[in-house]
Amino acid sequence: MRYDILTPRKIVFGWGRRTEIGELARWLGRRGLTVGGSKTLKGHPMLDVMKASIRRAELEMVDLWDITREPEVIDIDEVAAAVVRNGVKEGDFLIAIGGGAAIDTAKAIAAMVTNRHGDSVQDFLEGVGRGLTIENAPLPVLAIPTTAGTGSEATKNAVISSYDPPFKKSLRSERMLPDVVLVDPELTVSCPASVTAASGMDAITQLVESFVSIRATPFTRKICRRGLRAVFEGHGGEPAIVRAVEQPTDRRAREAMSHAALLSGIALANSGLGMAHGVAAALGVHARVRHGLACAVMLPIAMKVNQDTVSNDFAELGRLFSGRDIRDEDEAIETSLDITQRINERIGIPRRLSELGVLPEQIPAIVRSSRGNSMNGNPREIDDAELTALLESHL
Ligand SMILES: [Zn+2]
Structure with missing residues (x-):
């Protein structure tokens, strides 16, 4: 028998545990670049509770992007370039709060910010790219799913689409697993x-x-x-x-x-x-x-x-x-x-x-x-x- 197993470093699971986000985020760094993806959670008290927990942990939080569809090549390229342009600091990490699209987006941005040896994320995608690989460790990622489905919080790939030319392919690396996963099933109630x-x-x-x-x-x-x-x-x-x-x-x-x-x-x-x-x-x-x-x-x-x-x-x-x-x-x-x-x-x-x-x-x-x-x-x-x-x- 022979196998490898890859999992996130820490998984926190439980009803109502979103209040622990501040402590968990502090584990990863000092400034959380946030990708949101839940329309129904926007302006919801549950999201305010999480923001308050992050403030209490004395962390900086930057709203990077709210994504409402599955991520495309151009999205990842633009947001990653903007993050690099604005300056990546020691202690920066990604926070994804949403469904698979938001989590995949955060994972892809985290990888592209530290791997600038391609022209586009497309160069790294399976089957359609130039075969470039993720050589440098991505920024750490804290993944918080708000749907119960894709399992993206525990996977090593991000699915990226393009419609011209048409493809839907994975950016994949064993280094892309989210570092910390916070699963609060109560977040899915508003789905x-x-x-x-x-x-x-x-x-x-x-x-x-x-x-x-x-x-x-x-x-x-x-x-x-x-x-x-x-x-x-x-x-x-x-x-x-x-x-x-x-x-x-x-x-x-x-x-x-x-x-x-x-x-x-x-x-x-x-x-x-x-x-x-x-x-x-x-x-x-x-x-x-x-x-x-x-x-x-x-x-x-x-x-x-x-x-x-x-x-x-x-x-x-x-x-x-x-x-x-x-x-x-x-x-x-x-x-x-x-x-x-x-x-x-x-x-x-x-x-x-x-x-x-x-x-x-x-x-x-x-x-x-x-x-x-x-x-x-x-x-x-x-x-x-x-x-x-x-x-x-x-x-
Ligand atoms: Zn699936």
């Missing part, structure tokens, strides 16, 4: 239902894909099981995601989803993903479908594609999702798929790609853009002809 639904399905997709990935290890598989149990056990017979969508203030459900999202990030950073994430990136580029929603729609499709290759794993998931000891393997596999589809229906995730605005003529480009790091983790290879047929049949 709109559609965000709770899509980001929650992203976390579930990440747990399922990491579980069956060809790069999975005994460590990551254990993490995935624990994350999925958090979702499927102990919520009165309903998955936590359904309760969080339908009863936004359900504390146990919110805690479970934040925990699952964090574990999904730890898992995927160490095991990679699969087909749903490969195609989701392409749907983002060519049809502007947001990440969580794209994953949610793709998850049942990817499960079906892989179920014969890793039948034992999907049978295990069927038992875990249902809480029943289903003896018949085929029945257990079917159950994993049925339950996933039923959750999607219940929380308003569409079934077909056309409902996301995907057009038939976009399929060839989507197939081309699906290739990359995520797709390489899929339990079996899917060639272009098969992927094309698959996507067409789900239009």
Whole structure:
């Protein structure tokens, strides 16, 4: 047995623990450059409490940027250049308070500020860049997720998009893991239902894909099981995601989803993903479908594609999702798929790609853009002809 495990240096998890932000930030430096990403939290008393905690810790806080969409190459280039122009001081660090977009943005800026040997962040991106690598340690990052989904608070990459030319690729380095992570599930209570639904399905997709990935290890598989149990056990017979969508203030459900999202990030950073994430990136580029929603729609499709290759794993998931000891393997596999589809229906995730605005003529480009790091983790290879047929049949 042989594996590497990368995790943030410190993870602080718990309802209401946002008040500890000042102390945690002081651990990292003296001036926090802040990237915000939560529209609903803006002007919210919860954010004021955090700012007061930072002031009490006698730290300086500079509002760098509020990002309301997934980050693009130009965004990272401009903000990183502005930070450098204004002068980086000893003790500077990044604070990200938001969903995956804000956390990815902060991680990318932290890396680009200290790695000025390229012309653009694009030079460093997988598959499309000049193959430049992160040579210098990024500025430290304190990540505070306000959605329960991407797990970006525990991963070593930042996903950056471009629409001309079209791509959605990762800036990736083992040095990019956030140093300190503060997960306060109460911050997710103000998420709109559609965000709770899509980001929650992203976390579930990440747990399922990491579980069956060809790069999975005994460590990551254990993490995935624990994350999925958090979702499927102990919520009165309903998955936590359904309760969080339908009863936004359900504390146990919110805690479970934040925990699952964090574990999904730890898992995927160490095991990679699969087909749903490969195609989701392409749907983002060519049809502007947001990440969580794209994953949610793709998850049942990817499960079906892989179920014969890793039948034992999907049978295990069927038992875990249902809480029943289903003896018949085929029945257990079917159950994993049925339950996933039923959750999607219940929380308003569409079934077909056309409902996301995907057009038939976009399929060839989507197939081309699906290739990359995520797709390489899929339990079996899917060639272009098969992927094309698959996507067409789900239009
Ligand atoms: Zn994801």
